[in-house]
Amino acid sequence: MATLLRKIGLIRLHNRDTEDPKHHHNHRGGGGQQSASLRGKGGSKSGGHKQQQQQQQQQHPGGAGDSSPGPGKGKGKRAAELAPRDKPPQPAGAAGATGAGGPRERAAGARAGPGPAVAAAAAAGSLVPAARQQHCTQVRSRRLMKELQDIARLSDRFISVELVDESLFDWNVKLHQVDKDSVLWQDMKETNTEFILLNLTFPDNFPFSPPFMRVLSPRLENGYVLDGGAICMELLTPRGWSSAYTVEAVMRQFAASLVKGQGRICRKAGKSKKSFSRKEAEATFKSLVKTHEKYGWVTPPVSDG
Numbered sequence: 001m002a003t004l005l006r007k008i009g010l011i012r013l014h015n016r017d018t019e020d021p022k023h024h025h026n027h028r029g030g031g032g033q034q035s036a037s038l039r040g041k042g043g044s045k046s047g048g049h050k051q052q053q054q055q056q057q058q059q060h061p062g063g064a065g066d067s068s069p070g071p072g073k074g075k076g077k078r079a080a081e082l083a084p085r086d087k088p089p090q091p092a093g094a095a096g097a098t099g100a101g102g103p104r105e106r107a108a109g110a111r112a113g114p115g116p117a118v119a120a121a122a123a124a125g126s127l128v129p130a131a132r133q134q135h136c137t138q139v140r141s142r143r144l145m146k147e148l149q150d151i152a153r154l155s156d157r158f159i160s161v162e163l164v165d166e167s168l169f170d171w172n173v174k175l176h177q178v179d180k181d182s183v184l185w186q187d188m189k190e191t192n193t194e195f196i197l198l199n200l201t202f203p204d205n206f207p208f209s210p211p212f213m214r215v216l217s218p219r220l221e222n223g224y225v226l227d228g229g230a231i232c233m234e235l236l237t238p239r240g241w242s243s244a245y246t247v248e249a250v251m252r253q254f255a256a257s258l259v260k261g262q263g264r265i266c267r268k269a270g271k272s273k274k275s276f277s278r279k280e281a282e283a284t285f286k287s288l289v290k291t292h293e294k295y296g297w298v299t300p301p302v303s304d305g
Helices: 002-018 021-059 071-086 092-098 103-112 116-152 183-190 247-260 278-295
Strands: 159-163 170-175 196-201 212-217
Touching: 116 159, 116 247, 159 247, 170 247, 196 247, 212 278
Parallel strands: none
Antiparallel strands: 159 170, 170 196, 196 212
């Protein structure tokens, strides 16, 4: 047994001694180089990874391993979280007007009524007609005051004016003269008629619309004077009227129409005492305007009078 163990030991020593020492050296050196290279690669990798982590930490102070968001993400998240808190609550009226909220909110908004802006717009709209009417009244008043002054300065006393119930917009105008060669002038002399009395009422939009004019006395026949004292003259209609016409010019045109139409003072018993009425005059004027708009107008010029 001892002899067998010694033989096995000798065989092992022989095998160890017969091996190439260079082989052992190379084997060991190659392994060292390989391990060194592996260590170098691992170190470079770990070093590069650490360098990348340092760059990321410089760019993002939160750090790569930090779970907190970066500056941009943090601000966006905070803004999203704070936005609902910062939004002011809407009143019930606003919610009802915009249709937001539930049925109770919309009902409360409907009961609250329109907002202040809507109410202000409605008030401004209601003031427009009042301001316009006031402006028209001022224009009419200034124009008629000037007309009265011009008539008062007439040297031939062709016409004179009296205000009805002290109203600047309702005049009684006396026509004192017509063509002295006319039969109407002779009738006035024979009947001791000093003037022909007319009534003029001025609308709200005068001088842009004509006055309504009618004869009051005496009772005339022909001369373009119709039932109720209505006067057939185109310039007294909206179609023939111009804001440049004055009361004096209208009265001179009327005097010429009386003469051209062979106007006479009515002397028939009973009929001459009957006075003209405004209602009848207005109805007659509307009828004749419709007729002449259909068939045309014929108005004598002032030179014919």
